[in-house]
Amino acid sequence: MAGVAKPFSALLLCSLLLLCTSTAMIHGKKMRLASSHRPCKRLVFYFHDIIYNGKNAKNATSAIVGAPAWGNRTILAGQSHFGDLVVFDDPVTLDNNLHSTPVGRAQGFYFYDRKDVFTAWLGFSFVFNSTEHRGSINFAGADPLMNKTRDISVIGGTGDFFMARGIATLMTDAFEGEVYFRLRVDIKLYECWEKA
Amino acid sequence: MAGVAKPFSALLLCSLLLLCTSTAMIHGKKMRLASSHRPCKRLVFYFHDIIYNGKNAKNATSAIVGAPAWGNRTILAGQSHFGDLVVFDDPVTLDNNLHSTPVGRAQGFYFYDRKDVFTAWLGFSFVFNSTEHRGSINFAGADPLMNKTRDISVIGGTGDFFMARGIATLMTDAFEGEVYFRLRVDIKLYECWEKA
Amino acid sequence: MAGVAKPFSALLLCSLLLLCTSTAMIHGKKMRLASSHRPCKRLVFYFHDIIYNGKNAKNATSAIVGAPAWGNRTILAGQSHFGDLVVFDDPVTLDNNLHSTPVGRAQGFYFYDRKDVFTAWLGFSFVFNSTEHRGSINFAGADPLMNKTRDISVIGGTGDFFMARGIATLMTDAFEGEVYFRLRVDIKLYECWEKA
Numbered sequence: 353m354a355g356v357a358k359p360f361s362a363l364l365l366c367s368l369l370l371l372c373t374s375t376a377m378i379h380g381k382k383m384r385l386a387s388s389h390r391p392c393k394r395l396v397f398y399f400h401d402i403i404y405n406g407k408n409a410k411n412a413t414s415a416i417v418g419a420p421a422w423g424n425r426t427i428l429a430g431q432s433h434f435g436d437l438v439v440f441d442d443p444v445t446l447d448n449n450l451h452s453t454p455v456g457r458a459q460g461f462y463f464y465d466r467k468d469v470f471t472a473w474l475g476f477s478f479v480f481n482s483t484e485h486r487g488s489i490n491f492a493g494a495d496p497l498m499n500k501t502r503d504i505s506v507i508g509g510t511g512d513f514f515m516a517r518g519i520a521t522l523m524t525d526a527f528e529g530e531v532y533f534r535l536r537v538d539i540k541l542y543e544c545w546e547k548a
Numbered sequence: 549m550a551g552v553a554k555p556f557s558a559l560l561l562c563s564l565l566l567l568c569t570s571t572a573m574i575h576g577k578k579m580r581l582a583s584s585h586r587p588c589k590r591l592v593f594y595f596h597d598i599i600y601n602g603k604n605a606k607n608a609t610s611a612i613v614g615a616p617a618w619g620n621r622t623i624l625a626g627q628s629h630f631g632d633l634v635v636f637d638d639p640v641t642l643d644n645n646l647h648s649t650p651v652g653r654a655q656g657f658y659f660y661d662r663k664d665v666f667t668a669w670l671g672f673s674f675v676f677n678s679t680e681h682r683g684s685i686n687f688a689g690a691d692p693l694m695n696k697t698r699d700i701s702v703i704g705g706t707g708d709f710f711m712a713r714g715i716a717t718l719m720t721d722a723f724e725g726e727v728y729f730r731l732r733v734d735i736k737l738y739e740c741w742e743k744a
Numbered sequence: 745m746a747g748v749a750k751p752f753s754a755l756l757l758c759s760l761l762l763l764c765t766s767t768a769m770i771h772g773k774k775m776r777l778a779s780s781h782r783p784c785k786r787l788v789f790y791f792h793d794i795i796y797n798g799k800n801a802k803n804a805t806s807a808i809v810g811a812p813a814w815g816n817r818t819i820l821a822g823q824s825h826f827g828d829l830v831v832f833d834d835p836v837t838l839d840n841n842l843h844s845t846p847v848g849r850a851q852g853f854y855f856y857d858r859k860d861v862f863t864a865w866l867g868f869s870f871v872f873n874s875t876e877h878r879g880s881i882n883f884a885g886a887d888p889l890m891n892k893t894r895d896i897s898v899i900g901g902t903g904d905f906f907m908a909r910g911i912a913t914l915m916t917d918a919f920e921g922e923v924y925f926r927l928r929v930d931i932k933l934y935e936c937w938e939k940a
Contacts, residue, residue: 404616404617406617415616415617415630415631416616416617417614417615417616417631417632417633417659417810418613418614418633418809418810418829418831419809419817420796420807420808420809420817420831421796421798421807421808421816421817421818424617425615425616425617426617434807434831434833435807435809435831436809437614437633437809437810437829437831437853439614439616439630439631439633439659439660439661440661441630441661441662441663441667457662459661459662459667459669459690460661460669460690461633461659461661461669463809463831463853464831465831465832465833465851465852465853466833466849466851467833471833471851473851473852473853473867473868473869475669475671475688475867476669477669477689477690479690479692487699488689488690488699490688490689490690490700490701490703492688492703492867492882492884492899492900493869493880493882493900493902494851494852494869494871494880494882496871503879503880503902503903504882504902505882505899505900505901505902506900507688507701507703507882507884507899507900508688508689508701508702508703508713509701510689510699510700510701510715511699514715515713515714515715515738515739517900517907518907519902519906519907542907542937543907545738600812600813602813611812611813611826611827612812612813613810613811613812613827613828613829613855614809614810614829620813621811621812621813622813633810633829635810635812635826635827635829635855635856635857636857637826637857637858637859637863653858655857655858655863655865655886656857656865656886657829657855657857657865671865671867671884672865673865673885673886675886675888683895684885684886684895686884686885686886686896686897686899688884688899703884703897703899704884704885704897704898704899704909705897706885706895706896706897706911707895710911711909711910711911711934711935741934
């Protein structure tokens with residue numbers, strides 16, 4: 353009898369070890385926590401923002417909707433655009449070409465929040481509806497945009513990105529005057545759940 | 549001695565299995581992760597938004613506070629209301645009747661962020677202060693409101709909803725012209741913590 | 745052989761118990777979930793908001809950038825400032841002295857969202873770049889500011905606060921007319937990850 357019990361017990365121990373250490377499987381493989389150095393999912397996208405300036409109604413993908421008392425909604429204000437609030441619906445592409453076929457939309461808002469340096473704060477979603485990706489990733493955080501790279505938070509997701517959490521590293525890939533900029537977004541998810 | 553050790557070891561194995569697979573109990577039953585198909589908490593509410601239009605100051609529960617250069621703060625702008633930013637304090641009810649006793653308030657903002665289709669982005673809280681529920685649930689995400697249902701993220705909670713995470717499925721239950729709409733919010737929490 | 749196997753098996757069981765109950769160690773000590781009564785990290789800061797009122801351009805750290813149709817961007821509106829949207833870049837200090845050396849910046853937005861009571865909604869980050877702390881903590885939630893204390897959510901973090909989640913308890917430590925207020929922020933993190 354002991355001869356039968358031993359291997360069985362060893363098997364149990366092994367499966368327990370697997371259960372406890374490599375992934376947190378709760379009620380059937382729901383959640384996967386990545387190691388801090390290895391995300392459970394990684395995605396890189398670009399998005400393109402063309403801000404309305406009174407002359408580009410047709411091409412503009414964003415517009416100033418709030419401004420301080422000393423500003424207006426057609427031209428970005430002085431003092432590092434402090435207080436300018438912008439709503440956007442920007443194309444998301446796989447490469448850095450504005451004219452590539454969009455794979456999703458970046459929708460949300462940003463505002464400039466410092467008088468002496470260009471600094472922004474972002475709240476937005478990547479919205480996907482293709483064969484590749486379906487669902488959304490939600491972001492929020494401070495964007496000190498004069499830094500080469502800066503991190504914001506992935507605060508949640510839906511669909512393919514159900515319950516996602518992580519970090520997105522932003523990099524200004526290009527900017528042209530005060531009308532166009534392109535951000536590279538390197539998304540690193542450290543909490544990945546299976547789709548509900 | 550082996551006869552004593554065996555059942556004890558089996559007992560340990562059983563409790564380990566329970567600990568590891570059914571719930572993640574850390575430092576005394578703190579966190580409960582639901583299976584992806586079965587939320588650990590589910591709640592359905594309705595909220596009612598009456599937007600200020602220059603004539604309904606008494607009844608309005610929300611108001612336009614930002615608009616693009618081509619818009620104003622009394623009438624929703626053209627181009628699918630792109631850029632209109634609305635702050636709201638809406639009653640939350642258990643059923644779809646605007647006149648039911650509110651069980652909480654929906655407080656936050658939304659803005660329209662697409663020119664060619666009605667699409668919004670929401671950041672808000674459900675705030676409860678009753679015998680039934682005390683605390684808040686915080687939401688953020690894209691709301692492509694022409695879809696029958698759409699998911700946003702539950703990004704956190706306080707009080708009874710301490711540390712909550714999950715998904716909320718929105719459904720436009722009614723809308724009347726550009727003044728009133730009612731959303732059904734089906735909240736599915738997949739991370740539930742015990743109250744601090 | 746049995747004499748060798750027993751202690752080894754006991755050792756394994758002990759380490760398993762440690763793994764499963766005290767902390768969720770996934771792929772090498774990545775995540776630490778605190779008990780609900782004991783945060784894994786606790787930090788207290790103050791931040792100071794001086795709102796632009798048309799006369800204090802030099803000292804102001806925040807400005808109204810959105811307002812309802814009946815308001816303007818220089819003076820907070822009637823009806824409990826309903827609809828006034830403010831962007832801020834406030835100094836963060838360790839004590840309640842406005843003139844203490846800042847240890848970081850509080851950057852984000854708030855808006856007043858109720859007509860009959862002073863109530864706000866906040867989305868902001870604490871941004872640190874010192875030897876003490878490097879990185880950001882992101883917050884969102886309802887702030888019923890007439891309550892002595894109120895909780896908002898920590899929805900994420902970067903750098904030293906990589907993947908943080910928790911609760912921040914706000915307390916109005918001082919306010920002077922409608923120009924200055926000081927908030928005490930008691931941050932309690934219940935999910936702490938090691939830095940990526």
